[in-house]
Amino acid sequence: xxxxxxxxxxxxxxIQNMVSVRGFVIALMPDFSRVDDVVQETFxxxxxxxxxxxxxxxxxxxxxxxxxxKVLEAAWGPGAKEVILNTKVIEALSASVMEEPDSAMELRxxxxxxxxxxxxxxxxxxxxYEQSHRQCEIAEIMGWTVNAVNVALARARKALRECVDQKxxxxxx
Amino acid sequence: MDTPRLDHLLNSYLDxxxxxxxxxxxxGSLLASPDARRQFWRAARLHGALRLLGGQESGAGAAQRxxxxxxxxxxxHVGRRFWIGAAAAAAIALVAIAAEFWPSRxxxxxxxxxxxxxxxxxxxxxxxxxxPKLSERxxxxxxxxxxxxxxxxxxNRLDQLRTKFHYQPASRL
Numbered sequence: 001x002x003x004x005x006x007x008x009x010x011x012x013x014x015i016q017n018m019v020s021v022r023g024f025v026i027a028l029m030p031d032f033s034r035v036d037d038v039v040q041e042t043f044x045x046x047x048x049x050x051x052x053x054x055x056x057x058x059x060x061x062x063x064x065x066x067x068x069x070k071v072l073e074a075a076w077g078p079g080a081k082e083v084i085l086n087t088k089v090i091e092a093l094s095a096s097v098m099e100e101p102d103s104a105m106e107l108r109x110x111x112x113x114x115x116x117x118x119x120x121x122x123x124x125x126x127x128x129y130e131q132s133h134r135q136c137e138i139a140e141i142m143g144w145t146v147n148a149v150n151v152a153l154a155r156a157r158k159a160l161r162e163c164v165d166q167k168x169x170x171x172x173x
Numbered sequence: 174m175d176t177p178r179l180d181h182l183l184n185s186y187l188d189x190x191x192x193x194x195x196x197x198x199x200x201g202s203l204l205a206s207p208d209a210r211r212q213f214w215r216a217a218r219l220h221g222a223l224r225l226l227g228g229q230e231s232g233a234g235a236a237q238r239x240x241x242x243x244x245x246x247x248x249x250h251v252g253r254r255f256w257i258g259a260a261a262a263a264a265i266a267l268v269a270i271a272a273e274f275w276p277s278r279x280x281x282x283x284x285x286x287x288x289x290x291x292x293x294x295x296x297x298x299x300x301x302x303x304x305p306k307l308s309e310r311x312x313x314x315x316x317x318x319x320x321x322x323x324x325x326x327x328x329n330r331l332d333q334l335r336t337k338f339h340y341q342p343a344s345r346l
């Protein structure tokens with residue numbers, strides 16, 4: 001493949017795999033505030049290595065490898081939080097990334113499932129994921145204890161996961 | 174480890190409030206058990222998808238919504254901000270590629286200026302370009318450079334590109 005095509009192809013592949021790469025980074029680094037920077041650093045490195053990419057090989061796996069290094073880099077950098085898992089665990093997890101269902105379909109199904117749980121549960125989910133509030137802030141907004149917020153979040157996520165699994169299984173069959 | 178206990182640890186991890194002793198417990202379980210790692214990815218994938226969905230909704234609906242929550246001014250539109258950053262990064266890559274491979278006016282003039290009146294058959298023979306290719310300029314390395322020197326050099330060159338195209342990482346937007 002000509003070099004110019006190769007250099008143009010890699011950013012396109014990255015955009016196609018953006019949901020997966022972003023999900024991978026969020027999993028290893030649940031602190032939302034740094035995820036964007038790590039994904040962007042990953043993008044810059046992936047595009048910088050465009051010439052090394054061999055057509056026909058697994059692009060996503062290569063992107064995950066680079067993302068893993070960027071997460072580790074961020075974990076050792078200033079402002080890193082203790083909550084990041086240790087290096088051995090991150091490597092073990094990276095080696096066992098599950099085959100993903102179609103990300104776009106999963107997102108669509110998840111959007112449908114958000115109508116399922118109770119209104120209160122969805123408000124908590126929105127405050128956490130849409131408004132980026134921490135549990136103590138959600139507790140203040142809802143007039144609950146932090147523990148009650150944690151329980152509500154855990155229950156809502158469980159209900160959503162079961163709903164998504166059920167809908168994806170139904171679509172497969 | 175039983176499933177409810179693992180669920181509890183994973184929820185605390187994803188919410189960023191895992192105490193150190195429980196973090197060690199989770200890490201031990203993830204290292205020891207493939208099932209725990211599978212469970213981790215299921216939970217993490219939902220966490221990432223919810224965040225992505227929340228980010229999209231936050232970006233799309235922010236303009237229409239009235240502030241109705243205390244602390245609303247703290248909303249961070251990470252999803253929109255990320256896409257702006259990604260678009261900027263992609264634009265940099267495309268501009269750099271275009272600048273490198275698009276036949277510019279100056280180059281064409283250079284070719285014409287370089288025509289020898291006595292060229293056989295009257296063909297225009299462009300002078301051999303001595304300018305290194307983009308990939309060479311970005312990633313060329315002398316055999317004496319160590320890996321860390323090459324990484325540092327690549328970073329500097331990327332920083333130069335960022336400066337040249339006024340690119341700011343998302344966190345600074």
